[in-house]
Every structure is written in structure tokens, then in C-alpha cells.
Amino acid sequence: MIQVFIDNQSVKVEKGSTVFQACTKAGVEIPRFCYHERLSIAGNCRMCLVEVEKSPKPVASCAMPVMEGMKIKTNTALVKKAREGVLEFLLINHPLDCPICDQGGECDLQDLTMVYGADTSRFSESKRSVKDKELGPLVKTVMTRCIHCTRCVRFATEIAGVQDLGTVGRGKETEISTYLKKIFDSELSGNVIDLCPVGALTSKPYAFHSRSWEIKSTETIDLSDSLGSNIKVDVRGSSILRILPRLNESINEEWISDKTRFSYDGLQHQRLYHPMIRKNGYLEKVSWQEALQEVLHKLSLYAKESTVAVLGSQVDVESAVVTKEFLTKLGIHQLYFEKHWNAVTGILSSNQLNDHSTKNYLLNQSIPGLEEVDTCLLVGVNPRFEATLVNTRLRKRYLQGNFQMACIGPELNLTYPVKHLGNDINLLLQICEGRHPFSKFLAKTKKSIVILGNHLFRKESSHGIYDLVQEMTKRLPNFNSFNFLHSSAGLTGYLEAGILNDRHVCNQQISNTSKNLLLFSIGSDDLDIPVDSSNCLVYLGHHGDKCASHADIILPCAAFTEKENSTYLTIQGQSQFTKLVFYPPADAKEDWEILQVLSEMNQTALPYQSKKEVQSTIHQMYSPWIYPQGQYKQAKWKDLQEPKWKSWICNDPLSVEVDHLNYYQTDVICRSSMTMAKCIKANFLNSKSKSH
Structure with missing residues (x-):
């Protein structure tokens, strides 16, 4: 630490700090245009001029390092005249x-x-x-x-x-x-x-569209990926006008992705406003009473073992828990996640993820901690498009130097060098057994991590891959080596609450050719629907997307901007809550409320009258770590009883969940957004021009 004097006030700052940083620490505001805390210093605008003793002219405070005993003045006549002159020059050509x-x-x-x-x-x-x-x-x-x-x-x-x-x-x-x-x-x-x-x-x-003083701002969270970026939603009346980032150093810093920022118009297009029932091949508007009575009638017609519920990627923890309890009271035990509901061997529906060992399904290396690793191995994941701000952190680490990024899977363009090891699951086995050149490199590293994508676990060899990667990361010196990178906002919450089925229940192998099936789609719009006249689809959601077009009964729900205090977990296991931006449109209700009323009409009433009561039950019976807000669960390794990964591994190429081709249409809100549609077109034309 060195001592400097700012306007005759003594301040101690770290050696190497700039005059600008010293002034900021002293609480003195310095005007600037080009300086930004997260960007390199340019010294272009000269607006931050200050007077330094023994200096013949004003100096740019953003580019001048402090020295012991330096005396700085920020409000002298010379400084005021210099800043006035800078602005006069800037306004010469400004319209x-x-x-x-x-x-x-x-x-x-x-x-x-x-x-x-x-x-x-x-x-x-x-x-x-x-x-x-x-x-x-x-x-x-x-x-x-x-x-x-x-x-x-x-x-x-x-x-x-x-x-x-x-x-x-x-x-x-x-x-x-x-x-x-x-x-x-x-x-x-x-x-x-x-x-x-x-x-x-x-x-x-x-x-x-508006002026800044005409809009009302609400601080909430984003659900377009698993990161849970903190955002501020600006509205006027009942229309969202824009979305801006909100500072959170542990998650998104002050950046957000284009999908987060611009997909908001999708919340106002193709919305479902009223309950509907399919009659004579056409969906007709009905009352809530009639729609819920029809659901109960369908429940009485189908066998319990043929009734399945599928959770979508943006369902809050409260609604997911109420869904499970409602089905349990009916004697139904088939509850799945939309992207894995018919994957019999999918690891995401295995007991390994239901034992509350969060080490198994979280990004165990904290997001800020990614800036400290020296080696990262990606397995079947593309962080640039699956969690954009995670990739930004990894790029920041690359710019610091002495960082190696490698991947197994398709070749990736992550905006920084990536060593492509190949697209073969057997490479994991070779690395684990020390037969691959990358094994020697890993052995020399001090802080290495492996990041897996959840698309990886749709494969038949998913159990082997999972056990193999755990075995490999146990040999690395860093405790947080094993990391999961989900692409869905709700999945971490489902796993933490333990509400997904284990693999043994999946053995009946429900597929898209199944018959006599009653399917509840709870906010699921990326579902491979079994098309057969003997099946019935009940859709709880907020957009008229793929599932709604095939549904026999539609129950309109609230979107995340229309929910107050709904819980979502980040990929780090941190609880965050939505805020009510405006009320749900027309007859739409929150998912958990619909299921609560349905249980009461079925004489199997759930003991909830408010969301706080649901949260209290979650805290006591499902996971004490979900509440209070911001608390992290201490992760511990799950000991592998009998590693059988060798017998499970097969020669099978990998793919990723999200890439540049489907980045702008990963969820129902994006697919309903006209702005995202323009981005897809522009991306296509840009790719076409590059090829020529």
C-alpha cells in the first residue's frame, strides 16, 4: 500500500493503482467517457483530467499510476477549464x-x-x-x-x-x-x-418506444439458460420495453446475452389466455371449471401406470414439487424432465442424481472461480451457447495466460483457442487410464476441471461416462474438478428437490410410439409427443407452441415475469427468486395453483393455500438448502460402490445441446420472439456470405 493525497485528503491505495482508482476510493467522482472498469485502459477522451503537483499540465487520471506521496487536485480552476475544453472539442461535430x-x-x-x-x-x-x-x-x-x-x-x-x-x-x-x-x-x-x-x-x-423516465423497472432473473443472470425489466403499462443487466459479481457481472436482452417480445406473442378443450378436432375456449372437470375425467379413464408427467425447462421449484405431490396422491410415479423423459438409461433420471449429493449435478467450481483454473476439459458441451457468461469467464481466464482448454466432442469455436482431442467417448477411457498424451498434461496441472453437458446423458453409455468422469476427476488435485453445465433453468432445482424418477421406473420404455397414454406436459414445449388417437395430452403452459397444437386440454399458465417469489436454482446451486413484473394475462394462473385446485376437486387436496406454505414444505421435506436465498449447499463426493464404466463405454460420437444453429430458439419464448427470428435470418445470411 502507498499513501497519496487527493484534495488534501490522505488515502492509502494498492501499488500499481491508477490516479482514477485512487480518487474513486477516496469518494471523489471523476468524469469519464472511455474508461470502464472491465475494459483495458485507452486514455482516448481526456475527460478524466486532474492536476498533479509538479506536473506542467493536467494528466489523464485513468492512465497515470500513483506514486508514493503524490498530491492530486480534482477541483482546481485548471482542471475545470481543461474539462470544459475537452467537452467543447467533443461537441464540435456532435449533432x-x-x-x-x-x-x-x-x-x-x-x-x-x-x-x-x-x-x-x-x-x-x-x-x-x-x-x-x-x-x-x-x-x-x-x-x-x-x-x-x-x-x-x-x-x-x-x-x-x-x-x-x-x-x-x-x-x-x-x-x-x-x-x-x-x-x-x-x-x-x-x-x-x-x-x-x-x-x-x-x-x-x-x-x-419510450423515454427512460416513463418506464417502471423491476429487478428479477433470466431463465433463457441455466446461469440465472440478474436482470432489470423495464415496462410501460403491460408491455415490456427492454431488459437490462443487473450487477451480480458472482453470476453475470454486468453483462447479459443477446437472448436474455432481446427475446422479451416473445412473452407477448402466441400467448395462451383461456382454458381450452379439443372438440371435434378443434380447440374451443371453455371455463376453468369445465377444463378441470375434463382433466379429472381423463384421469379416471387411463390406468395409473399409463399416466406420465413431464416438466419443462422453466418450471419453478414450487410448481415441480406440487406436481410430484399431486401425482403421488393419485398413485402416479412417473415424473420426468422434458429432454430425458423417454431416455431409459439417461443419467439425469438415475439414482446417482437423486441422493442429494450435489457434487453430481452442479457446476461445483464457482463461476468467479473459473477465472482461477489452469486447465479445462469440455465433454459434450458448448459453453459459448449453452451458458454464454460462463464462456465469458473462461475467455477472461485465457487472456490472463497459462491456460489450456480442451474438448471431447464436436469442434468448437469458443472465441479463444480450444484443443480438439476428438469426438469419441473412448478418449475419456484413455485419459482416465493414462494412455492418452493429455493424461500427462493433466497430471502436471494444479487446478483442473472437467465440464460435462447434460446432452451427453441421452446416450446409452451415459452411466459409464458419468462414472468414468467422476473416477478421472477424483485423481485431479482440485476438489471442484467435476462440473455439470445444464442448459435449462429449472433442472438444477428439480434435481436438488429430488423430484425426478429413478431409472428403474423408466424400464417400461415409454417412447414416441406409445399408445393409451395420458401425458401431462407441465411447461414442456420440447417434447417428442407420442402421436396416436388413443393418447391424451394435457398441456399446462403459457405459449401456443408445439405441445399446445397437439393438446387435448390446455390450461394457461403464467410466464416467469408474471410470478412473484418463484424459486429457481442456478448451476451453482444458489437460490434466486422471480419478481412480479405484471400480472398474468386474462385467465392464466400459476402452475402450482392450477394443480392445487385440481387436487381439491379430486378430493385429494394438497395442504397449501399460499406459495410460502409450499416453500416451507420444500425446506422441511425436500431440501433445506434451497432456502434461504443465496445459500450454497456443501457438496460432497458420492462414493462409487462398483465402478462399471469400462463395460458401459462404447464408441459413440458426442454432440452438444445448443450451438450457433439453434441458439436463438432454445425455448418457447425465444421461438415466439420476432427479434430472435430476425437474428436467425441474419445469422444465416452472415454464414452464407462467409462461405462465399
Whole structure:
């Protein structure tokens, strides 16, 4: 620590800190445009000028390191005049767009000019004009407003890992450009909107819809992937106008993916508003009483062993638990997850994941802890598209140096180098037995992790893969070597509450050719539906997607933005809760409430009158670690009694759950989003132009 003096106030800061950081620690606000805490220092704007004793002129505080005994002044006449001059130069070519600019009310240039700028300008020359760039369907550009802070360039290069943005020209001809005529091809592109200190980069879907002072903000969480990014939803009336990131250092920092940021319009399209029953081949609107009576009638017609319930990827823990208890009271024990419901040998429906040993199904290395590992092996997973902000952390670790990323499965483009070992499950066996060159490399590492994707466990050899990877990671020095990366927001909660069936119940091998089946789809829209006239599908969901089009009975439910205090677990096992943005539309209800009323009508009433009572039961009977919020469960290894992985392993290529082809349509909300549809089209055209 070294001592410096800021406006005659003594402050101790770490050696190597900048003057800007020292001022921030002392509580002194320094204006800036180009500086950002998570980006490299550029020193472009000169707005952060301060006076340093014995320096002949003001210095840029963001680029000047502190020295012992340095005396810094931030509010002298020289500093004020320097900042006023900087703003005068920045406004030479800046257009007078404030009344029509989307950034109005949230513009750093506007705010700082009001505080530090002059009331007149000495320049009378014509302002220059710059041609707008086409960055794709998400980011709108008005490049005449650009002040060349290069935040967007540094973000694209350092955080997103794509070389799409840069500066061309020199002097007054300098422009921010894409070099070649192409879109900003990144799943994180929307973050440049938040970074831009002026109105040069704004949101296309949000353009000209509202002013910042007209909207109401609600802090909640995102369900587009398993990360549980913290977000802020801005609404006016009953319409979502935009979604912004909310700072959470342990999860998403201050970034969110484009899918999180722009898929919100899907919440307003293709919604289910009223209960419906299929009559004479057509779905007709009915009352809740009639719809629930019809469900009970169907329950009386089908055998218990032929009744199955499937949970979707965005169902909250409370609804999942109430579903299980409702089915249990009826004597039905077949409850599955949508992507594994007919996978007889799927590990996600095995006893290994039902023993509350969270080590078996969590990302055991914390998300911030990913920045400390020295080696990472991916097995059948693509973090760039399955959990974008996890990939961002791994890229940050790569930029620090001395980091090796390897993968088994399809070749991956993760925005940083990846050593592709092959696409053969037998490679895992070779590494575990020390017969592969990568084994020697792993033996020398101090902090290595293995990350598995849940798509891996749809395979027949899933049990062998699971046991084999556990055996391999036990030999690594790091306790948190074994890591699961789910692609679904709800799955961690289902596993923690222990509500999925074990593999022995699955042995009847329900498939898409099954007959005489009563199927309850609880928010499941990615279900391979058995098509047969003898089957009946009861759909509880919020969108008219694949399952709704085949349903015999539809019970409309609330989306995650329409639920208050519903529980979801992150891939780290951390509990998070939704907040009510606005009420469910028309007759839609929350899933657990529908099942509660259904149980009462069936004379098998569940003992719940409120969500708090459901949460209390979960805490006492299912998992004490889900509540209170933010608490982590201490993970412990599950001892393998009889490792049989050698007999299970077979030569079978791997695939991944999500890639660049289906990234924008991974759930029903994305598939209903017009903005996501535009992204798919732009991605296709961009890929086509690259091939030529």
C-alpha cells in the first residue's frame, strides 16, 4: 500500500493503482467517457483530467499510476477549464439530436456537459457527417454521434472475443467500423448499447418506444439458460420495453446475452389466455371449471401406470414439487424432465442424481472461480451457447495466460483457442487410464476441471461416462474438478428437490410410439409427443407452441415475469427468486395453483393455500438448502460402490445441446420472439456470405 493525497485528503491505495482508482476510493467522482472498469485502459477522451503537483499540465487520471506521496487536485480552476475544453472539442461535430435521440435522459455526454461544460461554443464550422453502419437486427447505429471512446471496440475484442469492430482512418476522418461490410456477429453484441456513452449505439427493438423516465423497472432473473443472470425489466403499462443487466459479481457481472436482452417480445406473442378443450378436432375456449372437470375425467379413464408427467425447462421449484405431490396422491410415479423423459438409461433420471449429493449435478467450481483454473476439459458441451457468461469467464481466464482448454466432442469455436482431442467417448477411457498424451498434461496441472453437458446423458453409455468422469476427476488435485453445465433453468432445482424418477421406473420404455397414454406436459414445449388417437395430452403452459397444437386440454399458465417469489436454482446451486413484473394475462394462473385446485376437486387436496406454505414444505421435506436465498449447499463426493464404466463405454460420437444453429430458439419464448427470428435470418445470411 502507498499513501497519496487527493484534495488534501490522505488515502492509502494498492501499488500499481491508477490516479482514477485512487480518487474513486477516496469518494471523489471523476468524469469519464472511455474508461470502464472491465475494459483495458485507452486514455482516448481526456475527460478524466486532474492536476498533479509538479506536473506542467493536467494528466489523464485513468492512465497515470500513483506514486508514493503524490498530491492530486480534482477541483482546481485548471482542471475545470481543461474539462470544459475537452467537452467543447467533443461537441464540435456532435449533432444536435437530443430531442430525438434514444439515449436522451441516459446520455453520459448530455449529463457531463450539463455539469462540466460551457454555455457557449466558439466553433461555427459545419459539422461532419459519418455513414451509419449495419451491425445486424439488434444494434442501431448513428455514427455521427460517435465520440471515439472505443468502448465498443475494446468490448468486442476483449470480452466478446470477435474482431468485428475497430477504427479506420486518421485524425478527423477516424470512424468506428466493421472493416468489411458485415454484422456484429456475437451473442453478446447487445452489451455495447449499455457501454456507449452517447447515442451512437442504441437498441433497435427499443428505438423510439419510450423515454427512460416513463418506464417502471423491476429487478428479477433470466431463465433463457441455466446461469440465472440478474436482470432489470423495464415496462410501460403491460408491455415490456427492454431488459437490462443487473450487477451480480458472482453470476453475470454486468453483462447479459443477446437472448436474455432481446427475446422479451416473445412473452407477448402466441400467448395462451383461456382454458381450452379439443372438440371435434378443434380447440374451443371453455371455463376453468369445465377444463378441470375434463382433466379429472381423463384421469379416471387411463390406468395409473399409463399416466406420465413431464416438466419443462422453466418450471419453478414450487410448481415441480406440487406436481410430484399431486401425482403421488393419485398413485402416479412417473415424473420426468422434458429432454430425458423417454431416455431409459439417461443419467439425469438415475439414482446417482437423486441422493442429494450435489457434487453430481452442479457446476461445483464457482463461476468467479473459473477465472482461477489452469486447465479445462469440455465433454459434450458448448459453453459459448449453452451458458454464454460462463464462456465469458473462461475467455477472461485465457487472456490472463497459462491456460489450456480442451474438448471431447464436436469442434468448437469458443472465441479463444480450444484443443480438439476428438469426438469419441473412448478418449475419456484413455485419459482416465493414462494412455492418452493429455493424461500427462493433466497430471502436471494444479487446478483442473472437467465440464460435462447434460446432452451427453441421452446416450446409452451415459452411466459409464458419468462414472468414468467422476473416477478421472477424483485423481485431479482440485476438489471442484467435476462440473455439470445444464442448459435449462429449472433442472438444477428439480434435481436438488429430488423430484425426478429413478431409472428403474423408466424400464417400461415409454417412447414416441406409445399408445393409451395420458401425458401431462407441465411447461414442456420440447417434447417428442407420442402421436396416436388413443393418447391424451394435457398441456399446462403459457405459449401456443408445439405441445399446445397437439393438446387435448390446455390450461394457461403464467410466464416467469408474471410470478412473484418463484424459486429457481442456478448451476451453482444458489437460490434466486422471480419478481412480479405484471400480472398474468386474462385467465392464466400459476402452475402450482392450477394443480392445487385440481387436487381439491379430486378430493385429494394438497395442504397449501399460499406459495410460502409450499416453500416451507420444500425446506422441511425436500431440501433445506434451497432456502434461504443465496445459500450454497456443501457438496460432497458420492462414493462409487462398483465402478462399471469400462463395460458401459462404447464408441459413440458426442454432440452438444445448443450451438450457433439453434441458439436463438432454445425455448418457447425465444421461438415466439420476432427479434430472435430476425437474428436467425441474419445469422444465416452472415454464414452464407462467409462461405462465399
